[in-house]
Amino acid sequence: MKKRLIVLVLAIIIFLTSIFFGLLIKEEIYRRILLAISLITITYFSIYIFFGTGKLVTSLIYGMILALMLSFLSQYDIELIFITTFILFLNPLHKFEDFIDERLDEDKSIIEYLRGTYVSYYKYRKDLKEHYHLPQVRKTFTKPGYLMARRALTVIMAMVAIFLLLREVNNLMNLIKNFRIELFFASSYSIIILLSLTVILYRKGFQSMTNFLTVSVFPPFAYSAYLAINPPLLGLIIGLVIMAAGIAVGFMQYFAFRSRIVYEYYYYFDQERLVSVYANALFEPYVYDENFRLTTVYTINVDEITFNKNFQNIVLYADWHKFFITAYTVTNGQVVIYTDFHYKDENKIIKFKHFLESAFEININTKMTEDSTKGLYEELFFHQNDYIIARTLYLANILKQLEIKSSVIVSLTAYFESLDNVEAMSEKYLTTRLPNLDIEGIYTVKFDLRIVNTEYIIENKIRELLLDLLINRGSYVRVKVFY
Numbered sequence: 495m496k497k498r499l500i501v502l503v504l505a506i507i508i509f510l511t512s513i514f515f516g517l518l519i520k521e522e523i524y525r526r527i528l529l530a531i532s533l534i535t536i537t538y539f540s541i542y543i544f545f546g547t548g549k550l551v552t553s554l555i556y557g558m559i560l561a562l563m564l565s566f567l568s569q570y571d572i573e574l575i576f577i578t579t580f581i582l583f584l585n586p587l588h589k590f591e592d593f594i595d596e597r598l599d600e601d602k603s604i605i606e607y608l609r610g611t612y613v614s615y616y617k618y619r620k621d622l623k624e625h626y627h628l629p630q631v632r633k634t635f636t637k638p639g640y641l642m643a644r645r646a647l648t649v650i651m652a653m654v655a656i657f658l659l660l661r662e663v664n665n666l667m668n669l670i671k672n673f674r675i676e677l678f679f680a681s682s683y684s685i686i687i688l689l690s691l692t693v694i695l696y697r698k699g700f701q702s703m704t705n706f707l708t709v710s711v712f713p714p715f716a717y718s719a720y721l722a723i724n725p726p727l728l729g730l731i732i733g734l735v736i737m738a739a740g741i742a743v744g745f746m747q748y749f750a751f752r753s754r755i756v757y758e759y760y761y762y763f764d765q766e767r768l769v770s771v772y773a774n775a776l777f778e779p780y781v782y783d784e785n786f787r788l789t790t791v792y793t794i795n796v797d798e799i800t801f802n803k804n805f806q807n808i809v810l811y812a813d814w815h816k817f818f819i820t821a822y823t824v825t826n827g828q829v830v831i832y833t834d835f836h837y838k839d840e841n842k843i844i845k846f847k848h849f850l851e852s853a854f855e856i857n858i859n860t861k862m863t864e865d866s867t868k869g870l871y872e873e874l875f876f877h878q879n880d881y882i883i884a885r886t887l888y889l890a891n892i893l894k895q896l897e898i899k900s901s902v903i904v905s906l907t908a909y910f911e912s913l914d915n916v917e918a919m920s921e922k923y924l925t926t927r928l929p930n931l932d933i934e935g936i937y938t939v940k941f942d943l944r945i946v947n948t949e950y951i952i953e954n955k956i957r958e959l960l961l962d963l964l965i966n967r968g969s970y971v972r973v974k975v976f977y
Contacts, residue, residue, distance in 0.1 A: 548591035712740025760884035788835040789865040823917040851888040889975035915966040
């Protein structure tokens with residue numbers, strides 16, 4: 495068992511134990527001391543689990559300095575907490591934090607352990623969400639006022655959350671002040687929700703923050719109803735009804751969250767096979783994951799209009815069952831779906847076939863091969879010139895959507911078996927050797943082209959480069975677009 499997993503288990507045990515004993519202890523002073531120690535311990539455990547050793551060390555330093563100052567200057571507790579909030583947010587020890595992380599062999603995050611060999615799909619799902627939220631990202635480029643408001647609110651919410659957390663710990667440690675356990679839990683809940691809202695706002699935007707806030711308000715409303723309404727039995731019933739409504743809204747928001755995905759694709763017409771190709775634009779970084787090696791092809795005899803009516807449900811089905819739709823092709827009266835399944839999921843191949851047959855009410859042909867080298871995908875899509883051009887145009891178009899209309903830099907990486915061929919290419923293109931990516935007898939080279947962000951110009955330049963690669967025996971690896 496790895497370090498962070500052990501720490502997570504310890505944190506859960508300490509949290510549950512502290513709540514149990516805190517409820518049993520009658521003496522208020524000892525209860526407060528126990529809760530204060532537990533809160534501090536859980537906070538530092540959480541910092542280590544999610545941020546690593548560097549952040550833990552700097553947080554301990556800040557915490558010890560604040561504790562000493564509060565001990566000697568207790569009459570200025572609010573002022574000291576306010577100043578420490580700014581210090582924690584600005585983090586003047588960030589270089590020391592980076593120094594520690596660079597020199598320690600950090601354990602993988604706890605989330606990666608839980609995901610196991612499906613980690614590529616979870617990263618792919620994250621990419622799906624980011625592309626779904628692309629309109630929000632576009633606003634940060636095209637609307638300066640929106641970006642300023644989003645950043646300002648993020649900073650304010652983060653600082654308020656830090657301030658409340660420090661104040662809560664100080665209140666627990668200060669035995670003179672009044673203490674009520676229900677207020678402690680209410681304040682702790684507020685801090686957790688505020689931190690969560692801050693992270694969501696920073697990463698996703700206002701709409702996602704609002705969706706989360708809609709669910710988070712139900713528990714305090716239920717608790718308030720329980721405390722305020724008489725008789726207590728009626729308050730309990732109303733509180734439970736509010737919680738039930740909150741759970742229902744939570745499920746609705748979760749399913750809505752899971753359904754907010756898109757199928758981003760590179761479109762082109764394959765002249766050799768005479769089919770329209772819709773290759774998955776977000777799949778490329780995960781092409782060579784050997785865990786997803788059950789390549790399966792589904793042939794559906796259906797027209798494109800009928801297929802498109804059901805396609806979003808197909809995409810959602812694939813996401814729920816964690817397999818890749820790598821591409822699909824369309825020709826007259828036939829659609830072919832290409833998929834990659836996890837090596838443990840042979841049963842899902844059959845289930846997906848039944849799902850498609852139920853959706854289209856026809857029999858579907860299936861062909862499965864174990865393809866760890868992804869030779870089929872390379873042959874049909876990945877190394878096809880039209881695929882490479884479609885990918886380049888897709889990336890350039892994203893920059894257009896962000897209103898980056900200047901020229902772009904197309905960076906294409908290729909393999910060569912001879913340095914003579916590399917020298918021949920360098921006479922025409924800006925060439926950079928990448929020796930750290932070399933394989934025995936294979937030389938890795940990057941070509942950079944600055945091109946006006948116009949489709950036909952980009953297509954002509956890339957076709958010319960690919961032709962030169964063919965003449966000089968170069969093998970395409972990947973293409974990226976920058977500005």
